[in-house]
Amino acid sequence: MAKGDDAVRKKLNKANRKKLRKDDRSSSTVTARVASIIAAKKRRQSGKRRKCQGMCFSLPTLDDPFNDRNGRKDFETKVTKKVMLPHRDESEFLKEKCREIIRKNEKAKNPGLKNLKVTSLKNEQKKSLASVSSAVQRSRIDSVRTKTQLSGNQEQACENSDCPSKYLIRCLNEIENSLRCDGTYNNEEDKPLFVSTWGVEFWKCYSAGKDTLETSGASSTIEQIAWIVSSAADSISRKDEEGPSATSPFLLFLVASQEKATKVRSVCKPLKVLGIHTVSIHPGASLDHQIQGLKSSEPEFMISTPERLLELLSLKAIDLSGVSWLVVDGLQSFHENGYFDKVNSIRNSISRKTRTIVFDDCFRRACVPVVQSLLTGSVHRLSLHDSVTSQSACIIQSVNMVSLNDKQSKAVQILERAYGNQPCAQASKVLYVVGKDSKYHKLVAALKLKGYSISFGSALSEVGNSGEVKGKMRPSVSMIDTDQIDTIKLDEFECVVIPDFTLSIDSYVQILTNMARYTVNGVLHSFFTTEDAKLAGPLIKILEQCGQSVPEALRKMSSSSAMEQ
Structure with a gap:
């Protein structure tokens, strides 16, 4: 029986489909290894396993009751023990x-x-x-x-x-990395900021909670600014952990010019990624723009010039009652621009509990009252130099020209003028540097008559008891001879009196650079007679070097002594 057309077409279509399936298999062929893996996976998913695959799995044990590790052993970690040192x-x-x-x-x-x-x-x-x-x-x-x-x-x-804390170190690293990328910070020794010698000394002062007087003789450097703002940022982070902080700026950095403000701002800018916002207030921008900026932001750091800050205070655009740190950078520039009165006005608008850092680069006697008004409590002195000028900063040297018979009476009058009218002077310590002559017994008797308690030589450790006469406290007075200068600590004495200038210039410099280390109210009184004319020239050099006033009589004595030689 002959096949019909439908049967022939059906057979032809079947052959074509078989050929297409064969072409698909040839185009998607895989290796035998991959095919076996695919087949094993399909068998596992369907629940069918070979006998050899069943033997690869272990039974649950007491150590692994749920067979989570499938019989695998735990990796043994080697514990490193610390060797006990003898x-x-x-x-x-x-x-x-x-x-x-x-x-x-x-x-x-x-x-x-x-x-x-x-x-x-x-x-x-x-x-x-x-x-x-x-x-x-x-x-x-x-x-x-x-x-x-x-x-x-x-x-x-x-x-x-x-x-220092980890946060402070992180702030220093952020500043250093940013300034190195900008090419601003180039240290010759290529040392990191956190190993700075000045920074270590500043950290000690920061930890002690004292005011700081920097007497290196220059305005602040990048390294010093970095340590100051990083320490302030660390304090802010600690306060944030305790509770919400005040709305007023935490740090107020007073500078004398717009250029200096820009320099300080460049050091503070990298701290923005850590949440520390800084604003710069100076006459280079409009006052309205700065007022709007202060209203829209609550900066932690403020850098400002005195005249623009006083304008903002007069308009009540800013509140400084919550300022915790005040930095006064460069007294020399403030003195040249006549900003001392403005700086004092700003200081009076801030709480007396505010910690203050003063960079004293002006060693003139006219700058001493400003420093005394800024630093009212105990201070910590910082300096990168050991020169006489930096070590004797803010110590007034008073040279008194007297006759030979008036020394003792003048020595008592000096003390009376300084402490006689004060209601309380128990915190002050006075030191008399005298000779070994017995004539100073009259000086001791005169001081005791005025109500002062006297201690001698080895009894200086007991100093601290002050006397009271007619409702007024008298400071304790210590007396040593010239041979005991090397054995006595002079750092706590605010007032030192040298009635007889029998000591050498080196001893005078030693007293000057070691006295009044914790205050800015130090005074060194010395009495000069015609017998001391040979020491007039060296003393004048020290006075001029330290920016102190030189009596005209001392200059005449020095010139006459030089002519006689």
């Missing part, structure tokens, strides 16, 4: 650790937060020794901790000790 090898270990930390610190050009362990390098060697010593002590307490745990304990100890 006492005799501990010093060698500390020295080696210090050298290793110092080498790593010198190679680190752009340190990050990972270098926090190096922050214990305060003076680059002394603090390193203390940090490693504390690490060894912690390792004795728990010798089984791993390196990660020990590192975490070191960071926690750094937070609770007197070294």
Whole structure:
């Protein structure tokens, strides 16, 4: 029976479909290994396994009751134990650790937060020794901790000790990285900001809560500004943890010019990523624009010139009652521009509890009253130099020309004029530097008659008891001879009187640079007679170098002495 057309067409279509399926398989062919993997996967999904695959799975055990690990053993981690050091090898270990930390610190050009362990390098060697010593002590307490745990304990100890916090170090690193990218900060020694010698000394003052008097003889540098604003940012972060902060600026940075304001603003700008907002107020911008900017933002830092800030205060556009830090940068520029009265007005509008930092680059006697009005409490002196000018800043040198018979009476009158009318003077300490002659017994008797308590030589440690006469407190007076200058601490004496100028110029300089370290009210009185004419020339040089007034009689005595020689 002949096939019909439908059967022929059906058979032809079947052949075409078979050919197409064969072409598809040839185009999507895979290797035998991949095909076996695909097939095994399909069998697992369908629940069918080979016998050999069933043997690859272990039964649940007591250690793995749910068979989560499928019979695999736990990886054994090797615990690094701390080696207990004998006492005799501990010093060698500390020295080696210090050298290793110092080498790593010198190679680190752009340190990050990972270098926090190096922050214990305060003076680059002394603090390193203390940090490693504390690490060894912690390792004795728990010798089984791993390196990660020990590192975490070191960071926690750094937070609770007197070294800078991690947040402060982060602020310094943000500033340094930004300024290095801009080419603004180029340190010759290529050292990070957080190992600065000045910064370490400033941190001690910051931790003690004292006012600061910087007497290096120049305005603030980038390094000093970075430490100040980073410390202020650290204080803000601590206050935010305790509760909401005030709406007024936390830090007020007074500068004398728009150029200086721009410099300080460039150092503060990198802290914006950490939430610290800074505004710069100066005559270079319109007053209305600055008022609108202060209303729309609540800056933590404010950099301003005195005249523009007084305009804002007169318009009540800003409140300075909540300022915690005041920085007065460069007294020389304020003196040249006649800003001293304006600076005093700004200081009076701020709370007396505000901590103050003054960069004293003007060693003239006219600047001393301004510094005394700004720094009313105990101060901490900072200086990058050991010169007589920087160490004797804000100490008034008073040279009195007297006759030989009037020395003792004048020495008593000096004390009466200084403390006789004060209602309370128990915090003051007075020192008389006298000779070994018995004639000073009259001076002691005259002082006791006025109500002053006297201590001699080795009894200076008992100084502190002041007497009261007719309702007025009298300061305690100490007396030493010229041979005891090297053995007495002079830093707490605000007033030093030299009735007889028998000591050398070197001893005079030693007294001048070591007295009144914690105050800006130091006064050094000395009495000169015609017998001391040979010392007039060297004394005049010191007075002129320190910006002090020179009596005309002393100049005449010096010139006459030079002519006789």
